[in-house]
Amino acid sequence: MCAVQRIVGLVVAVMAAMVIRVACSQSHDYGDALSKSILFFEGQRSGKLPSSQRMTWRKDSALRDGYEIGVDLVGGYYDAGDNVKFNFPMAFSTTMLAWSVLEFGKGMSSDLPHALDAIRWATDYFLKATSIPGFVFVQVGDPYGDHNCWERPEDMDTPRTPFAVSKQFPGSEVSAEIAAALAASAMVFRPIDLKYSARLLKRARMVFGFADKYQGSYNDSLGPWVCPFYCDFSGYEDELVWGAAWLFKATKQPIYRNYVVQNINKVESSAAVKYINGVSYLGGSFAEFGWDSKHAGINVLVSKLIMSMSGTGSTLFIQNADKFICTLLPESPTISVSYSPGGLLFKPGGSNMQHATTLSFLLVVYARYLKLSGRVVHCGNVVASPARLVKLAKGQVDYILGSNPLSMSYMVGYGKKFPQRIHHRGSSLPSVGQHPKQIDCKGGTDYYYSKNPNPNLLIGALVGGPDINDSYADSREDFVQSEPTTYINAPFVGVLAYFNSRSS
Numbered sequence: 001m002c003a004v005q006r007i008v009g010l011v012v013a014v015m016a017a018m019v020i021r022v023a024c025s026q027s028h029d030y031g032d033a034l035s036k037s038i039l040f041f042e043g044q045r046s047g048k049l050p051s052s053q054r055m056t057w058r059k060d061s062a063l064r065d066g067y068e069i070g071v072d073l074v075g076g077y078y079d080a081g082d083n084v085k086f087n088f089p090m091a092f093s094t095t096m097l098a099w100s101v102l103e104f105g106k107g108m109s110s111d112l113p114h115a116l117d118a119i120r121w122a123t124d125y126f127l128k129a130t131s132i133p134g135f136v137f138v139q140v141g142d143p144y145g146d147h148n149c150w151e152r153p154e155d156m157d158t159p160r161t162p163f164a165v166s167k168q169f170p171g172s173e174v175s176a177e178i179a180a181a182l183a184a185s186a187m188v189f190r191p192i193d194l195k196y197s198a199r200l201l202k203r204a205r206m207v208f209g210f211a212d213k214y215q216g217s218y219n220d221s222l223g224p225w226v227c228p229f230y231c232d233f234s235g236y237e238d239e240l241v242w243g244a245a246w247l248f249k250a251t252k253q254p255i256y257r258n259y260v261v262q263n264i265n266k267v268e269s270s271a272a273v274k275y276i277n278g279v280s281y282l283g284g285s286f287a288e289f290g291w292d293s294k295h296a297g298i299n300v301l302v303s304k305l306i307m308s309m310s311g312t313g314s315t316l317f318i319q320n321a322d323k324f325i326c327t328l329l330p331e332s333p334t335i336s337v338s339y340s341p342g343g344l345l346f347k348p349g350g351s352n353m354q355h356a357t358t359l360s361f362l363l364v365v366y367a368r369y370l371k372l373s374g375r376v377v378h379c380g381n382v383v384a385s386p387a388r389l390v391k392l393a394k395g396q397v398d399y400i401l402g403s404n405p406l407s408m409s410y411m412v413g414y415g416k417k418f419p420q421r422i423h424h425r426g427s428s429l430p431s432v433g434q435h436p437k438q439i440d441c442k443g444g445t446d447y448y449y450s451k452n453p454n455p456n457l458l459i460g461a462l463v464g465g466p467d468i469n470d471s472y473a474d475s476r477e478d479f480v481q482s483e484p485t486t487y488i489n490a491p492f493v494g495v496l497a498y499f500n501s502r503s504s
Contacts (some may be wrong), residue, residue, distance in 0.1 A: 203343075
């Protein structure tokens with residue numbers, strides 16, 4: 001009996017391996033996926049929509065944001081499937097869109113103007129959010145009131161409370177991330193709109209100065225409203241160095257380079273245990289990158305900026321970037337991530353797809369830097385060439401686009417099989433065009449629990465993704481798996497542009 005069980009188990013394992021090999025043999029249209037990944041951002045727009053709006057089931061929303069306090073805060077993006085504007089993840093998404101264009105804009109072809117539109121939709125809003133000296137607006141909307149309702153953004157009747165940080169109540173993490181977004185975007189627009197670029201860079205310097213001079217976390221003053229949604233778990237030191245790094249890249253001024261080198265040790269020490277609202281958390285480390293932790297991103301970005309420089313601390317970034325790569329490689333003795341049986345990268349925490357996209361972005365960017373400098377990465381006895389990094393990233397991209405055990409794309413609208421019941425208010429409720437009458441706070445409850453597919457396709461949206469066993473429920477209620485976010489999509493834009501340029 002045991003022998004029979006072993007044979008059956010062997011057959012099952014072989015069949016599973018065959019399924020994965022067959023899935024991996026699929027070819028993908030990276031150009032189509034790229035177009036759709038950028039289009040997604042039009043579905044997340046807040047404010048007065050332009051005549052060029054392509055996702056036409058979305059309409060104007062939140063047209064009076066900030067008016068109750070006499071400030072124009074109209075515009076920007078909703079972060080995910082809700083109707084709140086959280087500026088911390090919005091700024092990170094903007095930085096990643098800008099970095100994507102700076103690195104791989106040539107691979108975007110006809111999609112480049114749309115990528116620029118996506119960036120400008122955010123930067124126009126951030127110029128408004130930082131228009132009053134001594135204040136940075138970091139959020140619009142009461143998250144508890146919003147999350148208590150299931151209604152379209154066009155129908156919102158929940159409080160649109162603006163939240164800001166100031167000299168007395170600082171928020172260095174969100175302010176510095178906005179500065180990074182503005183600085184990165186300034187470089188994007190420099191060749192095509194010098195005046196706008198200069199305006200962005202001037203504001204980036206001002207906001208960074210504010211973030212650095214009045215240091216502190218917005219957890220302390222706005223914790224009840226920003227936590228647990230976008231609480232800063234890794235400390236604000238990484239955002240300050242991240243912001244300075246982008247300002248150095250944008251200006252080439254030594255003051256920002258010196259800031260990065262002199263303060264990197266503070267980032268390393270921020271990996272200590274922190275206590276937030278009485279709960280202990282382990283801060284970021286060299287292997288982390290996302291809307292909260294910028295550590296690995298700093299090392300990859302700065303490694304190129306200082307690769308030709310010498311001096312104290314200049315090699316630390318390269319060493320840490322190499323160490324980061326070694327945590328991702330399955331064959332590395334210092335691997336610290338997990339992989340599903342089908343090959344998807346996993347790290348602790350919800351919405352796992354954000355890790356697959358952000359880390360894949362760093363893989364292809366660092367592979368490019370390594371190739372330019374003629375370097376490889378050493379992980380003990382394992383040697384990783386730039387091509388190995390690209391191969392690992394390609395595996396993640398192909399998995400996301402459908403080369404997985406379920407033969408399912410996790411991008412809405414891409415491929416023959418993709419998520420139908422995503423956790424997204426606007427997508428799951430009838431559009432204003434189909435149902436002009438208002439749907440109030442609780443009026444959307446039946447739609448939320450419905451087993452029917454969402455009536456509006458949020459084309460290009462990447463969802464949170466399957467579990468570590470490659471299973472996906474396609475349930476609106478399972479927001480960890482089915483909710484899209486801007487910070488899942490933003491780095492994927494760059495990765496897709498890279499592979500699109502290679503395939504063409």
